[in-house]
Amino acid sequence: MKRLKRFAVSTLLILLIFSSCRGNERITKSEFALDTVVTLNLYSRKDEWIIEPFFRYLRELEGILDRYDEKSELRMVNEKAYSEEVVLSDVLFDVISKGFEIARETDGAFDIAIGPLVDLWQIGTRTSLPEGGDVERALSLSSWEYLDLDEEKHSIRFQKDGMSLDLGGIGKGYIASLLMEYLKENGVERASLNLGGNISLLGDGEHGKYWRIGIRRPEDDRSDYVDVIEVSSGRNVSTSGGYERYSIFDDGKRYSHIISPKTGYPVEGDLASVTVVSTDASLADALSTASYVVGSEGLEELSEKFSVRIIALKGDQSIETYDATNASP
Numbered sequence: 001m002k003r004l005k006r007f008a009v010s011t012l013l014i015l016l017i018f019s020s021c022r023g024n025e026r027i028t029k030s031e032f033a034l035d036t037v038v039t040l041n042l043y044s045r046k047d048e049w050i051i052e053p054f055f056r057y058l059r060e061l062e063g064i065l066d067r068y069d070e071k072s073e074l075r076m077v078n079e080k081a082y083s084e085e086v087v088l089s090d091v092l093f094d095v096i097s098k099g100f101e102i103a104r105e106t107d108g109a110f111d112i113a114i115g116p117l118v119d120l121w122q123i124g125t126r127t128s129l130p131e132g133g134d135v136e137r138a139l140s141l142s143s144w145e146y147l148d149l150d151e152e153k154h155s156i157r158f159q160k161d162g163m164s165l166d167l168g169g170i171g172k173g174y175i176a177s178l179l180m181e182y183l184k185e186n187g188v189e190r191a192s193l194n195l196g197g198n199i200s201l202l203g204d205g206e207h208g209k210y211w212r213i214g215i216r217r218p219e220d221d222r223s224d225y226v227d228v229i230e231v232s233s234g235r236n237v238s239t240s241g242g243y244e245r246y247s248i249f250d251d252g253k254r255y256s257h258i259i260s261p262k263t264g265y266p267v268e269g270d271l272a273s274v275t276v277v278s279t280d281a282s283l284a285d286a287l288s289t290a291s292y293v294v295g296s297e298g299l300e301e302l303s304e305k306f307s308v309r310i311i312a313l314k315g316d317q318s319i320e321t322y323d324a325t326n327a328s329p
Contacts, residue, residue, distance in 0.1 A: 002135075005009065012238070014105055014215060015213070015214045015225075016041075016192055016199055016211065016212075016213060016214075017212040017213065017214045017228065018035065018196055019323045020116055025043055025044060025045060026041055026042070026043055027041070027043070027045070027047075028040070028041050028046055028261045029051045031055050031087065031112065031314070032067065032129075032227035032283065033055075033058055033059065033062050034058075034066070034172055034175070034195065034196060035052060035196070036063055036172075036195070036196030037050050038055075038193075038194070038195050038196065039193070039194045040054060040055075040191065040192075040193055041191060041193070041194075041307070042188065042191050043188075043190040043191065043203070044188075044189070044190065047183075047187075047188045047191070048054065048182065051188055051192060054130040054179065054183070054214075055183065057178075057179065057182055058175065058179060059235060060309045061091065061175045061178060061196075062175070063116050064076050064089065064091050064092055065091075065092070065095065065167055065174075066259040067115070067164070067165065067166060067167065067168075069177050072087070072112060072182065073089060074092065074165060074167065075252045077156060077165065078115065078163075078164040078165060081156050081157055081163070082157075082158040082159075082160065082162070082163060085115070085150070085153070085157045086155060086156055086157070087153060087154055087155045087157045088155060088156060089154075090154070091179070093149075093154040093155075093156075093160070095157065095167060095170060095174040095201050096147075096149065096165065096167075096172075097149060098113065098145055098170065098174065098283075098286075099112035099144075099153075099167065099170045099282075099286065100112065100147060101133065101171075101288070102170070102283065102286045102290070103142065103144035103283075105285075105305065105306075106290045106294075106302070108140050108143065108145075108261050109233050109252075109261065109262070109293045109294050109298075110170075110287070110289050110290035110293070111142065111143065111144050111148075111261035112144060112165050112167055112170065112184070113141075113142055113143055113146065113147055113163060113164075113165055113166075113184035114142045114166050114169075114192065114261050115140045115163065115164030115165055115166040115266055116137075116138040116139075116141040116142050116162060116163065116205040116261060117135075117139060117142045118166045118259065119138075119164070119246070119262070120138040120170050121135055121202075121247075121255070121259060121266065122247075123212065123245060123246060123247045123249075123257040123259075123266070124245050124246075124247060124257065125254070125256060126247060126282075127247070127249060127250060128249060128250050128251070128325055129249045129250060129251060135168050135234075135264045135265065136264065138159075138264060139263075139264035140158050141162045141163050142163075142261060142264070143261070145158050145161075145287075146158065146159040148161070154222070155173045155253070156215040157303040158277075159263065168262055169264075170285050170286040170287065171237060171283040171285075172196050172197075172198045172285055173184050173195075173196045173280075173281040173283070173284055173285025173286065174281065174282040174285070175195065175250060176193055176195045176198050176236065176281040176285075177200070177236070177280070177281040177282055178201045179193060179195075179200075179201060180189055180193060180200045180281070183202060184202065188202065188301070189202070190202060190203030190204065191201060191203065192211065192283060195217065196229045196283055197238065197240075198236065198237070198238045198281065199213060199234055199236065199237040199238075199286070200235075200236045200237075200281050201231060201232075201233055201236070201237075202233060202234070203233050204233060205231075205233075209232065209308060210230035210232055210313075210329055211230070211231045211232070211233075211235075212228055212229070212230060212231075213228065213229050213230075213231055213275075214227075214228050214235050214314055215227045215228070215229065215239065215271070215273070215275055215311065216316075217317070218268055218314075226313055226317060226319060227311060227313070227319050229275070229277070229311060229329070230329040231277060231324065231329050234279055235277055235278070235279060235329070236272070236277070236278055236279070236280065236281035236284045236285075237274040237275060237276070237277050237282040237284065238275070238276050238285045238287075238288040239273055239274065240258060240260060240273065240274055240288040240289050240290055240292045241271075241272060241273030241274070241292070241313075242267065242271070242272065242273070242292070244268075247267075247268070256268075258289060258292050258293065261293070262293070264314075267292055267293055269292065269293075269294050269295040269296075270295055270314055271291075271295060271296060271313065271314060271315070272313045272314060272317070273312075274288055274291040274292050274299070274310060274311070274312050274313070275288065275289060275310070275311040275312075275313075276288045276308050276310055276311075276327075277310075277325075278308040279310075283306060284308070287302060287306060287308060291310055291312070296312055296314060299312055299320070300322045302322075303322035303323065303324040304322075304324040306324075307324050307326075308324070308325065309322070309323040309325055309329075310322045310323075
């Protein structure tokens, strides 16, 4: 029940808007994976054959990056990387390297080594606030700066006992990038993929050249949008919000699942949600989290630094857009 509830809330934040135009051959397939619902849309009957191998490939990637799967490679890394140097598969090393670089470039606003804090807070399941001392201890273990990556060996080592990686802020985007590349390599010219709020687009949209993405009010379960953005082929859209998943602890206060690597506590900022549009799905995923952490005052700098479009929905329901891409939507 917990996993389904998480999906039901997160889908309120972003939605690919479809038209009902004549001649639409859309073929849709959804499966539950990566703790969310993954939906693939194809637009030609000739591509229908790829659905089964597509989702099989998704399962393979999930088996590498799921930290809660006892048989996953990431789980093995978290268990062994303090006591010994661990050589990684190409996939896991690549996503960790990307996360490491984004953590460095955002000065830790995004951090893949936040596992101890995620495990402590247990947002969505825990009912009582953790003790301040426990938060401080978990925070002392949660930093990308305590990771040793060896480019030549493709290996990793933790500097502190008790560290662990959590790729939840970049894993879906990274997997989306591999899946979309898989489609292109197999001749698919037009597709859309919604991987738990991470949308990736290939080819022209259903309304012409551009795809239309609706951004909903996080606490509103109706089908109206606070904004609709146009996005071109090859773009990826990721949204993060404080109401995506949360806990109400014994103090009666609601705490977001997005934990600040700076403070060790769930983010309490001025943003209701933040959406990032980028040609890089991994970057869009990670920066939506980083943007929510830094708040509205840091968004212009992030947009310029990474050449992305950022759409911020503030708590007062006003919208601000920062776009340093100098390109079409």
